[in-house]
Amino acid sequence: MKKLKSMAMAALLLPLVACGGGNQQAQTAAESAPDSVENQVIENIMTRRSIRQYKPQPVNRDTMQIILNCGINAPNGQNKQSWAIRVVDNPEYINGLTEIYKKKNPKIAEDPSFKNMFRNAPTVVFIANDKSYDFSQVDCGLLGENMVLSAWSMGIGSCCLGSPIRFMQTEPEAADYLKRLNIPEGYQLLYCIAFGYPDEAPAAKPRDMEKIMFVD
Numbered sequence: 001m002k003k004l005k006s007m008a009m010a011a012l013l014l015p016l017v018a019c020g021g022g023n024q025q026a027q028t029a030a031e032s033a034p035d036s037v038e039n040q041v042i043e044n045i046m047t048r049r050s051i052r053q054y055k056p057q058p059v060n061r062d063t064m065q066i067i068l069n070c071g072i073n074a075p076n077g078q079n080k081q082s083w084a085i086r087v088v089d090n091p092e093y094i095n096g097l098t099e100i101y102k103k104k105n106p107k108i109a110e111d112p113s114f115k116n117m118f119r120n121a122p123t124v125v126f127i128a129n130d131k132s133y134d135f136s137q138v139d140c141g142l143l144g145e146n147m148v149l150s151a152w153s154m155g156i157g158s159c160c161l162g163s164p165i166r167f168m169q170t171e172p173e174a175a176d177y178l179k180r181l182n183i184p185e186g187y188q189l190l191y192c193i194a195f196g197y198p199d200e201a202p203a204a205k206p207r208d209m210e211k212i213m214f215v216d
């Protein structure tokens with residue numbers, strides 16, 4: 001219960017602190033942050049998991065707006081904001097595209113838990129990067145991480161996805177769906193993030209600490 005309360009508090013504070021709160025607020029948060037495992041931001045990062053089973057109800061648009069606002073407040077090169085973001089929560093779009101996907105990958109539909117090609121999520125955020133800026137993929141990655149973490153702090157699961165994008169870009173029958181995203185000239189669809197209320201609680205995937213080295 002205490003944990004739930006602290007998560008709720010984090011959710012309330014997020015729009016202020018994480019999504020463009022003033023400098024003074026940020027300093028206050030930094031000064032008062034306990035440097036222990038009780039730190040809510042660290043707890044949020046360490047408990048997040050990619051979710052691939054979701055409850056049917058979509059994330060309402062007001063809540064998605066908070067998540068998106070957190071996304072666009074990510075650090076980004078020269079504040080170019082070199083991303084284009086498209087939010088799809090229309091079942092007709094998700095299911096229509098999934099029908100094409102199923103036709104090309106018939107085995108996938110044999111899995112009884114399969115609902116759609118976006119890891120079964122009801123809401124999908126598509127992210128495109130500005131091809132004219134060499135750090136735009138970094139910008140888009142940071143944008144996504146802000147969204148994933150702010151969502152998790154509000155009990156909303158997510159999964160970053162590359163494979164549906166590959167499908168949309170290579171499958172001629174999916175071209176209409178790609179077109180509907182209205183990606184601006186000079187941008188390319190990079191990845192998408194599925195969002196929804198988790199219907200599973202997966203264990204943490206292992207991480208390789210040897211990837212980290214302090215250089216003296």
Ligand SMILES: Cc1cc2nc3c(=O)[nH]c(=O)nc-3n(C[C@H](O)[C@H](O)[C@H](O)COP(=O)(O)O)c2cc1C
Pocket residue numbers: 048049050051052119159160161162163164191204205
């Ligand atoms: C760029 C990127 C692409 C990904 N593409 C897929 C995907 O196509 N399908 C999928 O199920 N998960 C995908 N993932 C999720 C990763 O598999 C997941 O983040 C990783 O296994 C670590 O697990 P965790 O997020 O639960 O810590 C992708 C993640 C990233 C960052």
